Amino acid sequence: RRRGFSESVFCEGKTEAQLLAIAAQLDSKSPVLFTRLEESLAQQISLAYADQPFSYDAVSKTALWGERPAPDPERVVAVVTAGSADIPVAREAERALEAEGVTVLARYDVGVAGLHRLLAVWPDLEAADVIIVVAGMDGALPSVVGGMARQPVIAVPTSIGYGAHFQGLAPLLTMLTSCAEGVGVVNIDNGFGAARLATQIVRLKKPHARAGGA
Amino acid sequence: RRRGFSESVFCEGKTEAQLLAIAAQLDSKSPVLFTRLEESLAQQISLAYADQPFSYDAVSKTALWGERPAPDPERVVAVVTAGSADIPVAREAERALEAEGVTVLARYDVGVAGLHRLLAVWPDLEAADVIIVVAGMDGALPSVVGGMARQPVIAVPTSIGYGAHFQGLAPLLTMLTSCAEGVGVVNIDNGFGAARLATQIVRLKKPHARAGGA
Amino acid sequence: RRRGFSESVFCEGKTEAQLLAIAAQLDSKSPVLFTRLEESLAQQISLAYADQPFSYDAVSKTALWGERPAPDPERVVAVVTAGSADIPVAREAERALEAEGVTVLARYDVGVAGLHRLLAVWPDLEAADVIIVVAGMDGALPSVVGGMARQPVIAVPTSIGYGAHFQGLAPLLTMLTSCAEGVGVVNIDNGFGAARLATQIVRLKKPHARAGGA
Amino acid sequence: RRRGFSESVFCEGKTEAQLLAIAAQLDSKSPVLFTRLEESLAQQISLAYADQPFSYDAVSKTALWGERPAPDPERVVAVVTAGSADIPVAREAERALEAEGVTVLARYDVGVAGLHRLLAVWPDLEAADVIIVVAGMDGALPSVVGGMARQPVIAVPTSIGYGAHFQGLAPLLTMLTSCAEGVGVVNIDNGFGAARLATQIVRLKKPHARAGGA
Amino acid sequence: RRRGFSESVFCEGKTEAQLLAIAAQLDSKSPVLFTRLEESLAQQISLAYADQPFSYDAVSKTALWGERPAPDPERVVAVVTAGSADIPVAREAERALEAEGVTVLARYDVGVAGLHRLLAVWPDLEAADVIIVVAGMDGALPSVVGGMARQPVIAVPTSIGYGAHFQGLAPLLTMLTSCAEGVGVVNIDNGFGAARLATQIVRLKKPHARAGGA
Amino acid sequence: RRRGFSESVFCEGKTEAQLLAIAAQLDSKSPVLFTRLEESLAQQISLAYADQPFSYDAVSKTALWGERPAPDPERVVAVVTAGSADIPVAREAERALEAEGVTVLARYDVGVAGLHRLLAVWPDLEAADVIIVVAGMDGALPSVVGGMARQPVIAVPTSIGYGAHFQGLAPLLTMLTSCAEGVGVVNIDNGFGAARLATQIVRLKKPHARAGGA
Amino acid sequence: RRRGFSESVFCEGKTEAQLLAIAAQLDSKSPVLFTRLEESLAQQISLAYADQPFSYDAVSKTALWGERPAPDPERVVAVVTAGSADIPVAREAERALEAEGVTVLARYDVGVAGLHRLLAVWPDLEAADVIIVVAGMDGALPSVVGGMARQPVIAVPTSIGYGAHFQGLAPLLTMLTSCAEGVGVVNIDNGFGAARLATQIVRLKKPHARAGGA
Amino acid sequence: RRRGFSESVFCEGKTEAQLLAIAAQLDSKSPVLFTRLEESLAQQISLAYADQPFSYDAVSKTALWGERPAPDPERVVAVVTAGSADIPVAREAERALEAEGVTVLARYDVGVAGLHRLLAVWPDLEAADVIIVVAGMDGALPSVVGGMARQPVIAVPTSIGYGAHFQGLAPLLTMLTSCAEGVGVVNIDNGFGAARLATQIVRLKKPHARAGGA
Ligand SMILES: Nc1ncnc2c1ncn2[C@@H]1O[C@H](COP(=O)(O)O)[C@@H](O)[C@H]1O
Ligand SMILES: Nc1ncnc2c1ncn2[C@@H]1O[C@H](COP(=O)(O)O)[C@@H](O)[C@H]1O
Ligand SMILES: Nc1ncnc2c1ncn2[C@@H]1O[C@H](COP(=O)(O)O)[C@@H](O)[C@H]1O
Ligand SMILES: Nc1ncnc2c1ncn2[C@@H]1O[C@H](COP(=O)(O)O)[C@@H](O)[C@H]1O
Ligand SMILES: [Mg+2]
Ligand SMILES: [Mg+2]
Ligand SMILES: [Mg+2]
Ligand SMILES: [Mg+2]
Ligand SMILES: [Mg+2]
Ligand SMILES: [Mg+2]
Ligand SMILES: [Mg+2]
Ligand SMILES: [Mg+2]
Numbered sequence A, B, C, D, E, F, G, H: 001r002r003r004g005f006s007e008s009v010f011c012e013g014k015t016e017a018q019l020l021a022i023a024a025q026l027d028s029k030s031p032v033l034f035t036r037l038e039e040s041l042a043q044q045i046s047l048a049y050a051d052q053p054f055s056y057d058a059v060s061k062t063a064l065w066g067e068r069p070a071p072d073p074e075r076v077v078a079v080v081t082a083g084s085a086d087i088p089v090a091r092e093a094e095r096a097l098e099a100e101g102v103t104v105l106a107r108y109d110v111g112v113a114g115l116h117r118l119l120a121v122w123p124d125l126e127a128a129d130v131i132i133v134v135a136g137m138d139g140a141l142p143s144v145v146g147g148m149a150r151q152p153v154i155a156v157p158t159s160i161g162y163g164a165h166f167q168g169l170a171p172l173l174t175m176l177t178s179c180a181e182g183v184g185v186v187n188i189d190n191g192f193g194a195a196r197l198a199t200q201i202v203r204l205k206k207p208h209a210r211a212g213g214a
Helices: A016-025 A039-048 A084-098 A112-125 A141-148 A163-176 A191-203 A207-213 B016-025 B039-048 B084-098 B112-125 B141-148 B163-176 B191-203 B207-213 C016-025 C039-048 C084-098 C112-125 C141-148 C163-176 C191-203 C207-213 D016-025 D039-048 D084-098 D112-125 D141-148 D163-176 D191-203 D207-213 E016-025 E039-048 E084-099 E112-125 E141-148 E163-176 E191-203 E207-213 F016-025 F039-048 F084-098 F112-125 F141-148 F163-176 F191-203 F207-213 G016-025 G039-048 G084-098 G112-125 G141-148 G163-176 G191-203 G207-213 H016-025 H039-048 H084-098 H112-125 H141-148 H163-176 H191-203 H207-213
Strands: A007-010 A032-035 A054-057 A062-065 A072-081 A102-107 A130-135 A153-157 A183-185 B007-010 B032-035 B054-057 B062-065 B072-081 B102-107 B130-135 B153-157 B183-185 C007-010 C032-035 C054-057 C062-065 C072-081 C102-107 C130-135 C153-157 C183-185 D007-010 D032-035 D054-057 D062-065 D072-081 D102-107 D130-135 D153-157 D183-185 E007-010 E032-035 E054-057 E062-065 E072-081 E102-107 E130-135 E153-157 E183-185 F007-010 F032-035 F054-057 F062-065 F072-081 F102-107 F130-135 F153-157 F183-185 G007-010 G032-035 G054-057 G062-065 G072-081 G102-107 G130-135 G153-157 G183-185 H007-010 H032-035 H054-057 H062-065 H072-081 H102-107 H130-135 H153-157 H183-185
Touching (some): A039 A062, A072 A084, A072 A112, A084 A102, A084 A191, A141 A153, A153 A163, A163 C163, A191 H183, B084 B102, B084 B153, B102 B191, B141 B153, B141 B163, B153 B163, B153 B191, B183 C183, C032 C084, C039 C062, C062 C084, C072 C084, C072 C112, C084 C130, C102 C191, C130 C191, C141 C153, C141 C163, C163 C183, C163 D163, D032 D084, D039 D054, D072 D084, D072 D112, D072 D191, D084 D191, D102 D191, D130 D141, D141 D153, D141 D183, D153 D163, D163 D183, D183 E191, E007 E016, E039 E062, E072 E084, E072 E112, E072 E191, E084 E102, E084 E191, E102 E191, E130 E141, E141 F112, E153 E163, E153 E191, E163 E183, E163 F163, E163 G163, F016 F039, F084 F102, F084 F153, F084 F191, F102 F112, F112 F141, F141 F163, F141 F183, F163 H163, G007 G016, G072 G112, G072 G191, G084 G130, G084 G191, G112 G141, G112 H141, G141 G153, G141 G163, G141 G183, G153 G163, G153 G191, G163 H163, H039 H054, H072 H112, H084 H153, H084 H191, H102 H112, H102 H191, H130 H141, H130 H191, H141 H163
Parallel strands (some): A072 A102, B007 B032, B072 B102, B130 B153, B153 B183, C007 C032, E072 E102, E072 E130, F130 F153, G130 G153, H130 H153
Antiparallel strands (some): A054 A062, B032 B062, C032 C062, C054 C062, D054 D062, E054 E062, F054 F062, H054 H062
């Protein structure tokens, strides 16, 4: 498998027929992650491949098909969100991490307009190897987290907002120009991509395992 | 005088001759603020109007001509900056506040990438009636200040930054989409405008004085 | 309560289940403002919490739950609009002001293309402590109001317009570059934010009351 | 001559040699307008063509070579500016009008932030057949003029401003989305183009003269 | 009536109730133009005001209520389009011209990709006092017309196009930077505004009539 | 050599030392094209490599080092410009064509604002296999040429213009949305790229020769 | 026929009545291509013109009416896509090529994130005269193909993507700034335009045939 | 030290006096990195602090003051560039890595327009723990590297390019929308930020060392 990841299928804009055709070609021995999958389509696919566990998550619109690996306690990625409206993107990241056997630590709605919320969860976050920060609106949270954390920080802007937010442009620019050092940014709403980068990072901790896992 | 303010002259793009002509028409009895004034031009103007005190501030490129009113201890505006490169814009705001007899409380370089810096100055800021927050780069500071403050917060994006900063667009959008409630935004690098708005706000505390001061 | 305001819930993009859950956690003793709430959802929420007064305003898509404080005659905010299509945004501001006990003075459809309309209502506006100006299209009204007013002016661009209006970008830029001194700008269609800033400003008039009201 | 206008040469980016070559091909019997011409280049050209009157205007960076027609009192175009920094663009328009024998009525610095200034000159403007409005910053003046005038209004945005002004984008969008009916807009800083359009309009008053003048 | 025009009502975003209320306040003695009016709403309005002629045009989504003035043969405005998809915008302009008694000369689908089409209709256009050019896609037609015409040219960009057209931005910029001298531009899809400007221009031909018509 | 072209060196932003080092590695047996080369640097390079012919063209800022192949009369590319200010970009294209042995047919200043100019040169252009159209300002020329030509048309937007031209964005969008079928567009000011594409196209006429020439 | 192509009809935004009217005027002796045609409308048109073969392709939303010419084996255009979501745009190009008797060689889903896929199909592509590369997301494929190919390369950005993709802006800019020499770019999703340019290019191989085919 | 990094000073826009003052406050016991430092200023600073080693690199405009730690052979970061013009940004990253004791593996000018160049260096890159990819122009290189690499990939867009490149916007968007999974992006020209992120990542390999190194 390419780059040591399990398969993923980006479902947006694909018809049921196309998705069934893709699924038919997939290797049922390893987990497959479907992203941006509408619930009605998920049901069709699950019917067709009833021999394998198939779990659909309506919040993130993702489906995981096949056996999910056990979470590795030595590979921990925290996922935090600024608001509750950012949770679907965060959940997409979490599902992609879980598909790779990464342990997830999620904390939601800790945006900077109420700093006490972030400070309250901070001790938990310290245990993580990598922190993924998901934020819409002004996208200010990664700057604060990035200023506090010793771990690599991955920032995900979301399309949550209106007006001068321009569908996520505002938090995207905020994150790219962050005054915190060394924040890596992915595309707007791309929880999946953040999870992939985080997975590659935590694999560095036990490279032998990485080789074995691929 | 229009809206109860002392006169101000925006000098960018004006020749020495134009500025001297404008100055000749001004009322020497009340203070005049020159903004965006190059030092060499300031010297020419100060020579021509030697009868009045003339103070030039090279950091903010402002000159104050005439007697400055005593700062009113009941009208206090705090001016904070995220970085030290934002100081020229902050100083422009301070000079415009001073010209109106407003007491200024300045704290620089307290950006969110090092949160302890903001927390350290916070007790001082609580004494202010209004807080002006000046920030370039990601422009995240007003969101944090706005989440903590009970006072009105005025945000000034600056052109300090590069790349996806787009000459101040990044912090401008950040501030407009701030997740903190009720932050008022002015134009990029517009310390003067922030000061004018703050002055009008603090005048509400003693409206009679406002009438008298106009 | 954070910053001395009553609670608010931004409902856009939230499901009925989510909104009922949020409402269940709210303190019924103080008023709660729901913004961007569709009428059908409002009905569901009002049924569930029938023990408290619940008023829904279809124009602004806001609901106020709980006892509204009496308007304070010493804290007056004027809300003016350029066109009649801007009224929903103005109404959102008014509802947020009313929830905090601020007296509202509303004048609609006084845009600059018919200057006599603004001049006709001007004497009324002079009584206000703060003026909120709501305008779409060219967004020129705050420049004219800002040039006449001694009070703080808060400008709200709206998404009313088409073509080169770019969903509110045109009036947003107009307001940020206003030739009137010291106009504070909030996000496109953000009547709520303008009201929050105005509320903080009028509280400066009687700070003791502010402390008490929080 | 194309479209009945005298010749014009846009000089920006052309070398002295190129300009001399162009000038050598021009018909010295009718006036020629050079726009965006630096003073040093103007001197070289005037030396080479000393047989004809040559007037250079440093404010608008235009030169008029050859006999200028007498201004026609029945064809009057008003040129107004919002600020004094817009005067160079206004002067370019005036020079192009004068080259075609149009009578110019100029009023500067009547921007909407001080409405009394516009109202003071309004009676003068009523005599004009067309009104050209030149404005930078927020570009709000054409909306007010357009709401008052019965004559055709041509709006010229200028590059005067900073920050969210984006080199003239702000007033350009303002003018295109003007709430006044039927304002025609030309390019940023294009005083020349506004004058050309105005000239074609005033020629409609006496079409026979137009034919003769071509 | 403001600026000598008959009344107009911009209907986009207004409810049936709002439109009926507006119509009830209108003066039935002079024509009223409704623009951007959906057919179903037009039927409701026509029922309510059956005492006056009411003509709805489904192409331009405009309704004219009241007696239409006879077209004045000495005031002629040509309306040309680049493609057939631009016709709705052209028709809006024509309806607004007809409401003011201006004679309309319409020629469609003469875009520059087939130059013979424009040349074929050119002799007809020469009879017009003003030419309105409506174009989407690349918006190149006004440059060619502007280079040929002695009359004032008004350019209307349309939202017809896709991709790098950006909802009309492409032809808008083309028209603003036109290499033809003196083209006046209005907002994207604003046929109404072009007609208003053209009407003011043709009124200059017989100013006495203008005074009388107001 | 890659793709059968002679070597080229893009000199912008390279120091004299870097350019000399690059030149030292080049194969003196085949021609080398230097683009965006300042005259002073060209002189240094020509001194160092005096054994080979070295021709510098100040208009296009290109240098050709080594023997230039004879122009092939069966491979003809026309290069036309809208204005004279576009000539430097056109010349860059011509130089790159000449370096590959392509015959060039150049016609300048035939923009659409004076259509007779294009029609006058049209018979000449018919002889070309490919037409490169270089245009700044509104970028309308490729639409007209593309509507008339049977040959492939390559459009090059230039940075010539101001205001809403946005450094070439206006003609770039015009060309991408051209109503003429099948115009290929290259980057702003990229005469070199247009020439490369044209060269590949004309090589299709005699593929055997192409193989030989590589 | 203009430029030697068979007729084409761009159907987006046209009603059934308009399309039937257009079809009624078309010459049934040569093929007609309908693009952006919804399936339901296609059925209506096919019923009305049952005398001629009519093939509808639901993937590209194109219909071909009339006899399709036999593919010419000496005129071969390859069409490659980066992803499977780009296939509709690729198919539009293929249909337009087929209508002109060009042989099509299609290879899908060979994007650069899995380079082996491109290398696997490369030998096939070498047989083509022209390569059309269709890519959404990052639009990187034409740079790689352009660096390998001796043939002319035409790049088509697609609107497939999200977030910072901005409806195709991202791949459009990528292709315009491609580091490969001489890639011609067409509008976002404009498979048709790419085919037209490719057809003109391959006709250069046998110009006599081109004359005959027109 | 914050986040376990040595000190760094961003020098752009700071005067000599400011830099000397900052330097005077720094701890001479650990290395300090100055970025965006002009050579003349570097000399002044080196004179003032002659007691410590001071190395200036003119390519990246960085200075390293104090003892540099020995490179750790178990922490290896590769830095690759698409073109030679991207080297200054790459060198900035390298210097920041070296200051933290990370081993650097640099390979330049391996852009995708000549794929053999990347394939030639690929075996070397496999040894790295993280790959930083620096690219201007189209920014396509990270997509290809990201598709091949098992390691985390960090992409740095550069401002190298012109026209539709828009000072780095083109490669920035390319990288954000990369079809390769999990590429982290930093700001345009931000080699420093990429190095910081890479350093945090490689520290995960030996967390104990991380603690010790801080
Ligand atoms: N939610 C997502 N966002 C961005 N990329 C995704 C997402 N889910 C899957 N992908 C990518 O899409 C690729 C599959 O695309 P496709 O071949 O069109 O199914 C995978 O290899 C992933 O790189
Ligand atoms: N109409 C509105 N526009 C912008 N922000 C709002 C609006 N209504 C409420 N808010 C903000 O949204 C926050 C609630 O967001 P949430 O936690 O998602 O319900 C409140 O604390 C307000 O700051
Ligand atoms: N189609 C249109 N496009 C732009 N402005 C219009 C249009 N139709 C009417 N208007 C303007 O809208 C104003 C009426 O707006 P309202 O008061 O909202 O009905 C009129 O006075 C016209 O200036
Ligand atoms: N004027 C130009 N515009 C765009 N690309 C150019 C130009 N001149 C040369 N090139 C390209 O730049 C490459 C050389 O870049 P470099 O290796 O930096 O010298 C050549 O292979 C061409 O692809
Ligand atoms: Mg919340
Ligand atoms: Mg600092
Ligand atoms: Mg109205
Ligand atoms: Mg003034
Ligand atoms: Mg047509
Ligand atoms: Mg010319
Ligand atoms: Mg795929
Ligand atoms: Mg190179």
